[in-house]
Amino acid sequence: MTEQNTPKFDQLLCPLPLPYKDKVVMSHGSGGSMTKALITEIFQQHFSNAILDQENDFAALPLEGKDMRVVVSTDGHIVSPIFFPGGDIGRLAVSGTVNDVAMSGGQVKYLTASFILEEGFSLADLERIAQSMQDAAAEAGVSIVAGDTKVAEKGKADGIFISTSGVGFVDASVQIGGAQAKPGDTVIVSGSMGDHGIAVLAARNQLGFTTTIQSDVAPLNGLIRAALQAAPSIHVLRDPTRGGLATTLNEIALQSQMDIHLEETAIPVKREVRAACEMLGFDPLYVANEGKVIVILPERQAQAALDALHAHPFGKDAVVIGHVETPSGNTPRVSMHTLIGGTRIVDMLSGEMLPRIC
Template sequence: MDHDRILLEHGGGGLLSHELVTGIFLPLFRNACLERLEDSAVITLGDRKLCFTTDSYVIDPLFFPGGDIGSLAVHGTINDLSVCGGKPLMMSAGFILEEGFPMEDLRRISRSMAEAAQKAGVSIVTGDTKVVARGAADGLFINTSGVGIIEYPSPLSVASIEPGDAVIVSGTIGDHGATVLSKRRELGLISEIRSDSAPLNGLIGSILEASPNVHCMRDPTRGGLGAILAEIAAQSGFRITIEETKLPVREEVRGICEILGFDPLFLANEGKVAVFCSPADACLILDKMKNHEYGRDAALIGFVGKRNGEGLILNTSVGGSRVVDLPLGELVPRIC
């Protein structure tokens, strides 16, 4: 650890986040579940496998096209359970409220959470509320935890990835990050783009039901698709090669990135999943995705190569190639 104080970048899902986890939390809390460093812990109880996850939401602004902090919190929890092969069952909701927060906004956000949970078939079964003084919480923070049951026979994990695996993303990347960027007052951008925030348990369930050869899944939230693929390449030791021309990006997102100098590969998503699977099942999985409302823009973007430590390689649209490293922090803070 090279810093004696926490930086905003430590919460961005990039290299500094990784150093924080592996430098402080993992050595002190070390156990077999935590060492996997996946989106959810996988726990065996008797003959059952459960998955358990927790997350906190601090997004600014609280309301944005395509959702709000409430629906985002539900979707994020559901998706973290789903990418581990779990069927989400129930979740908690903890609210940290700033004194003076509008009651009508809290009612609107709570209603949004209830509707999102009902649509996904998940119950909010417990929770907590704390109120802090003015200026201590920036309006509202939400913490959630979720529990699911795993029925998929093979473990979905970085450790299960094999050479030759196809890499598929379920749709256009950077939608959520671009939406939040466009709505922040200091940027003043006008765009038709909407957040992709969505529950992926139905989409993922259909994929797992169709194919026994899915090896790993991740939802590319903070740090975007680039961060999670670079992280997986580092963890697994495999070279992962992706094609820039195959990356699905909306023109509105591309335009925002060109104006502000951002890369859509590193913008956050809240309704996408990256899938590593046997190449023999890639077409089947793509077909399942494209026939689902949350996977219509799915694309096969690359393949897993040899275990040689080269990391994530991007073949560019102009014919070259470059190594894609974990970003230091997050391009856009307070994104989820």
């Protein structure tokens, strides 16, 4: 990201009440502009290096004298509640990290898991979560090869937190990443938006009504492998997790220095998810997904990719939602042709919409 596009930490903190200017707030974990500011102004400031600064959800590490790279990724998981319709923190921890590594276009092979447990946490729940992790790992074809367990006193954690890291391998010739979107590229999503976020909210009984919505949490490496076999020229793969589709596309627009134009009517949102969002005042484009992928690729391979996605259970609702354009202004942006015929700018999430969604 070039400097002029980076929101400044101070600017982003200014709207907050003064006592919070020097403290971590929930929005710092939203995955939106506050998270980006925290990363840019603190972590990148200190850790800066060529690999980290690429700002992908994975890091591709060179292997001296070899024709492949080692791909790693890490994610902390603090979802609340830990069990929700369609999944649990264990399936989430495995799927989230498998997916981040898979977004490199490489093969995911191994996971590590660091558990932080709160004193008093149920051993039966821990066992159920371990089983769920192993089920998701087997589904993804990966092994959990190293782990660590720490215990914090009652009231100093919240049941269970799981940080997973993933290891995979990718041919050195593969250049898939957020900075690779090109003018004319087609933008595909693999299915409906917002299922995970709304399912977690439902599990918190925050909807005020019952719903059948299930989280989409799933390891996508098999789906992505199928898409890559059918469409080897894919430029960008990314999963629209925290911050949702809108935030993720804004990140890609900034990394690639490209405009992205969407068709609102094309974006798949389940009826129940749309209804829940309307009642709660949410925009489903900002709600987290944990089993969906954005695929950006040359138009000539779009149909082949769609056919491959449709043939896989996790991609049966895949659809073209937009395309990439040369930037019309100084700042790359995401815009959308709306239902009612106008065009509006789709910004990155600012503030916190749904805390502890992953």
